Amino acid sequence: MNDFLADYRDRFREWVDDLQFTGAHKRALLGVFAVVCVISVAIVARGHSEPVIETPPIVIAPPKAMVDVAGGVKSPGVYELPANSRVMDAITAAGGTRPGTDTSDINLARIVKDGEQVYVDPTVDSAVSRRGTARVVKKKSGPININRASAGELDALPGIGPVLASRIIDYRKTNGPFTTVDDLRKVSGIGSAKFAQFKSKVRV
DSSP states (O other): OHHHHHHHHHHHHHHHHHSOOOHHHHHHHHHHHHHHHHHHHHHHHHOSOOOOOOOOOOOOOOOEEEEEEEESBSSOEEEEEETTOBHHHHHHHTTOBOTTOOOTTSOTTSBOOTTOEEEEOOOEEEEEETTEEEEEEOOOOSSEETTTOOHHHHHTSTTOOHHHHHHHHHHHHHHOSOSSGGGGGGSTTOOHHHHHHHGGGEEO
């Protein structure tokens, strides 16, 4: 390093001597050269690397889904579930189903959405009589809830037979609860004319 600087200094002096500068100008240039050499040596000695400041990792909280679990479960209510939870997870969070509840018309493997309601239809209740345990089927009046209705209840609607009732159940299992009554038109086989026949008898 010292040899390199000495050689560089000699060449600089030769170049300065060739210039038509006064003695004062030459001394000023030599002073600038000396300052540059000192700064260069300091930079080389210290190195070019700078300390790396480690940034703490940003922790992003996993998304949650608020789900209302109602109907034939032991502890109905609103539950906060991890994202991509299944219907079965929502029912489990609500304590599971009550004895005698049928979940065959529910897609337990479907992923729940934030803000939706998972309804387990408690169609059959237990009633104790003198002769033992008897099953009492609830009778419903007024417009039926298309998100809760069984295949039999849908079949009883005007213009809806067993085939369309099955399609409505399948659509509900695959896509989740209907948001509006008009969503029934998305089910294959339900056009405007057929929808008008039972529109007043359904609700969400």
